[in-house]
Amino acid sequence: MCDxxxxxxxxxxxxxxSSPRRSGHTxxxxxxxxxERLRRRExxxxxxxxxxxxxxxxxxxxxxxxxxxxxxxQHAGFDTIITADMLVEGVDFRLGxxxxxxxxxxxxxxxxxxxxxxxxxxxxxxxxxxxxxxxxLWRGRFKxxxxxxxxxxxxxxxxxxxxxxxxxxxxxxxVDSVVLGEVRRGRALTRAGARAGDQIFVTGRLGGAAAxxxxxxxxxxxxxxxxxxxxxxxxxxxxxxxRRQTRPTPRxxxxxxxxxxxxxxxxxxxxxxxxxxxxxxxxxSGVGAxxxxxxxxxxxxxxxxxxxxxxALALALDGGEDFELLFTAGPRQASRLPREVGGVNVTRIGExxxxxxKVRLVREGRARLLRPGGFDHFASAGS
Amino acid sequence: MCDxxxxxxxxxxxxxxSSPRRSGHTxxxxxxxxxERLRRRExxxxxxxxxxxxxxxxxxxxxxxxxxxxxxxQHAGFDTIITADMLVEGVDFRLGxxxxxxxxxxxxxxxxxxxxxxxxxxxxxxxxxxxxxxxxLWRGRFKxxxxxxxxxxxxxxxxxxxxxxxxxxxxxxxVDSVVLGEVRRGRALTRAGARAGDQIFVTGRLGGAAAxxxxxxxxxxxxxxxxxxxxxxxxxxxxxxxRRQTRPTPRxxxxxxxxxxxxxxxxxxxxxxxxxxxxxxxxxSGVGAxxxxxxxxxxxxxxxxxxxxxxALALALDGGEDFELLFTAGPRQASRLPREVGGVNVTRIGExxxxxxKVRLVREGRARLLRPGGFDHFASAGS
Numbered sequence: 022m023c024d025x026x027x028x029x030x031x032x033x034x035x036x037x038x039s040s041p042r043r044s045g046h047t048x049x050x051x052x053x054x055x056x057e058r059l060r061r062r063e064x065x066x067x068x069x070x071x072x073x074x075x076x077x078x079x080x081x082x083x084x085x086x087x088x089x090x091x092x093x094x095q096h097a098g099f100d101t102i103i104t105a106d107m108l109v110e111g112v113d114f115r116l117g118x119x120x121x122x123x124x125x126x127x128x129x130x131x132x133x134x135x136x137x138x139x140x141x142x143x144x145x146x147x148x149x150x151x152x153x154x155x156x157x158l159w160r161g162r163f164k165x166x167x168x169x170x171x172x173x174x175x176x177x178x179x180x181x182x183x184x185x186x187x188x189x190x191x192x193x194x195x196v197d198s199v200v201l202g203e204v205r206r207g208r209a210l211t212r213a214g215a216r217a218g219d220q221i222f223v224t225g226r227l228g229g230a231a232a233x234x235x236x237x238x239x240x241x242x243x244x245x246x247x248x249x250x251x252x253x254x255x256x257x258x259x260x261x262x263x264r265r266q267t268r269p270t271p272r273x274x275x276x277x278x279x280x281x282x283x284x285x286x287x288x289x290x291x292x293x294x295x296x297x298x299x300x301x302x303x304x305x306s307g308v309g310a311x312x313x314x315x316x317x318x319x320x321x322x323x324x325x326x327x328x329x330x331x332x333a334l335a336l337a338l339d340g341g342e343d344f345e346l347l348f349t350a351g352p353r354q355a356s357r358l359p360r361e362v363g364g365v366n367v368t369r370i371g372e373x374x375x376x377x378x379k380v381r382l383v384r385e386g387r388a389r390l391l392r393p394g395g396f397d398h399f400a401s402a403g404s
Numbered sequence: 405m406c407d408x409x410x411x412x413x414x415x416x417x418x419x420x421x422s423s424p425r426r427s428g429h430t431x432x433x434x435x436x437x438x439x440e441r442l443r444r445r446e447x448x449x450x451x452x453x454x455x456x457x458x459x460x461x462x463x464x465x466x467x468x469x470x471x472x473x474x475x476x477x478q479h480a481g482f483d484t485i486i487t488a489d490m491l492v493e494g495v496d497f498r499l500g501x502x503x504x505x506x507x508x509x510x511x512x513x514x515x516x517x518x519x520x521x522x523x524x525x526x527x528x529x530x531x532x533x534x535x536x537x538x539x540x541l542w543r544g545r546f547k548x549x550x551x552x553x554x555x556x557x558x559x560x561x562x563x564x565x566x567x568x569x570x571x572x573x574x575x576x577x578x579v580d581s582v583v584l585g586e587v588r589r590g591r592a593l594t595r596a597g598a599r600a601g602d603q604i605f606v607t608g609r610l611g612g613a614a615a616x617x618x619x620x621x622x623x624x625x626x627x628x629x630x631x632x633x634x635x636x637x638x639x640x641x642x643x644x645x646x647r648r649q650t651r652p653t654p655r656x657x658x659x660x661x662x663x664x665x666x667x668x669x670x671x672x673x674x675x676x677x678x679x680x681x682x683x684x685x686x687x688x689s690g691v692g693a694x695x696x697x698x699x700x701x702x703x704x705x706x707x708x709x710x711x712x713x714x715x716a717l718a719l720a721l722d723g724g725e726d727f728e729l730l731f732t733a734g735p736r737q738a739s740r741l742p743r744e745v746g747g748v749n750v751t752r753i754g755e756x757x758x759x760x761x762k763v764r765l766v767r768e769g770r771a772r773l774l775r776p777g778g779f780d781h782f783a784s785a786g787s
Binding site: 083084087088089090091092093094095097100101102103104105106107108109111112113137138140141143147149151152153183184185186187188189190191192193195197199201202204206207209211212213288289290305 | 486
């Protein structure tokens with residue numbers, strides 16, 4: 022019954038819990054037209070046979086946007102990975118020409134979920150974006166720009182938009198991003214495989230995203246919180262750091278390489294911050310860790326904008342949102358690691374110990390317990 | 405590397421775009437503790453072998469809540485179905501003892517997505533719930549009750565909670581519900597297979613959910629919109645109708661039966677309302693339809709509460725949210741339809757015509773064009 026050309030996963034066709042008499046069929050057209058455009062754009066990527074363009078990919082999209090649900094076929098020999106991430110305006114991001122654009126938001130919403138899929142060693146394949154937006158924004162360019170940001174990043178990774186939902190949301194924008202990926206059977210890299218004696222590595226540089234957030238918040242302090250100093254007022258280094266915050270790059274190539282070549286015993290992405298995320302690995306693996314402060318690949322731009330050594334270290338450890346990967350590797354695996362993948366290098370930062378649940382930071386020869394220092398949505402002051 | 409006992413799909417571990425320095429590790433515990441409880445409850449359902457308890461189900465959960473993402477294996481011979489539905493407080497539902505409880509919301513959020521999966525003829529297997537809630541609610545019993553409602557309905561259908569996300573959401577609750585299901589290869593029932601000459605059927609009764617919403621809204625009109633007349637003030641019929649709105653029953657058994665026995669050419673669920681949803685089928689199938697008003701299974705409770713014939717017909721046609729299934733069947737298929745499944749019967753309401761894109765309603769011998777009359781999130785007055 023599956024008809025490829027009929028297109029098909031609904032975006033936004035459901036209406037609930039409010040009086041149906043409030044609207045008529047003409048007003049409705051705006052939403053259907055938009056869904057239809059989104060569907061046509063996605064359908065244009067299909068080669069018409071229902072198979073993916075690349076034969077290194079092993080799942081086939083049978084039905085995308087437009088029906089009650091999407092349908093895909095995961096080919097034998099692969100497992101399916103799925104993750105969901107919710108972003109709330111004013112909590113997880115702010116919109117505005119000098120903060121993040123709708124396009125940046127589309128990019129970031131997809132990026133955080135791609136990062137989760139990469140953190141299982143999986144190749145991302147499909148995504149569903151659910152979007153709640155104020156009506157005034159919906160009527161403007163917002164949705165086109167948002168989906169433009171999603172689409173651009175999706176294309177880079179061969180990911181198809183196959184569904185989602187839309188709703189009006191009176192006060193602020195909310196996005197829930199779902200990404201599906203695939204990995205060879207039984208090969209998903211979890212947080213649970215680290216063993217005492219393994220070495221600990223991270224990709225890229227740490228602390229940049231948190232510093233970028235600091236720049237956005239600092240510049241906004243004098244004026245309205247939604248009006249930071251204009252983009253033009255930032256140095257080049259500041260702009261680059263802000264970009265780390267607003268347009269993170271998920272380490273998909275590193276994640277899939279580690280998995281496909283069997284180079285890691287455990288894997289996680291740095292979303293909460295190194296101190297929190299390494300603690301997750303230790304808890305799940307039943308091990309401890311020892312990190313050398315001097316080995317941490319602190320983002321060099323932090324020095325450029327005058328951040329001192331102590332603060333830079335704190336940003337690298339607790340800042341979060343760098344969306345780099347942290348992994349553990351046994352001695353033989355470590356010896357086979359490439360120095361860089363796609364221009365992103367990897368740095369050894371310490372080792373796994375048998376001291377269950379304890380993460381120690383060694384700085385200038387002295388070790389101290391490192392406590393998780395990430396952000397908790399429900400811990401801040403206020404209601 | 406996949407370790408079954410390590411548990412694992414993150415619920416709520418990501419923190420982004422706000423200063424990490426606002427919180428410390430102790431405050432964080434509340435959220436982790438909750439995720440850990442959720443995970444343990446779900447893990448308790450696992451028989452320890454990683455296989456599902458029922459061998460009529462063909463996908464295996466390898467890793468649930470607790471890692472960067474969840475992992476499952478779709479066995480050969482099956483396709484995977486996925487849908488996402490976003491519900492916003494004040495737009496799609498209202499909370500309150502006399503409106504819907506957190507438990508009702510958990511039920512409904514899952515039910516609308518189960519209905520989408522049923523509308524492909526698929527068997528639901530897994531769900532991910534992303535939840536944005538005001539901090540004060542998070543600290544209370546809300547999350548336990550919400551997930552209690554999700555869990556009770558999930559159990560009924562053998563569905564496992566495998567992930568999701570949580571975020572604080574200052575003004576109102578928002579839920580995005582994602583359900584995955586499975587269907588035999590190439591057998592998914594879409595909106596696109598209806599052929600001229602097919603008969604049109606619906607399950608159950610129509611108009612009840614919209615009438616239930618009307619009761620909630622009417623009783624709230626005198627006082628604050630969040631305070632309808634108390635539950636105690638409703639007649640039994642009114643209470644039953646309100647329940648259709650707040651706790652819909654997805655027609656999973658009918659959907660899977662139609663698919664497994666090959667009894668339908670097209671299938672959709674009635675979420676927007678019959679007039680809209682039948683139009684979707686006609687558009688996707690390139691056909692028209694003719695519906696007999698006298699055949700429509702209008703909810704008999706509408707008469708009990710004094711709704712007149714014209715209004716009852718309007719509710720049945722345009723009301724939406726009944727979450728019944730509408731399907732088309734050829735003559736041989738129609739002759740093999742069971743009269744009822746699990747206590748829910750099926751009614752023939754008309755036939756598919758070759759008049760492309762046109763839906764006609766016949767009432768007392770006169771035909772008129774039936775226009776889609778559902779609700780559009782972005783069409784109401786105001787900003």
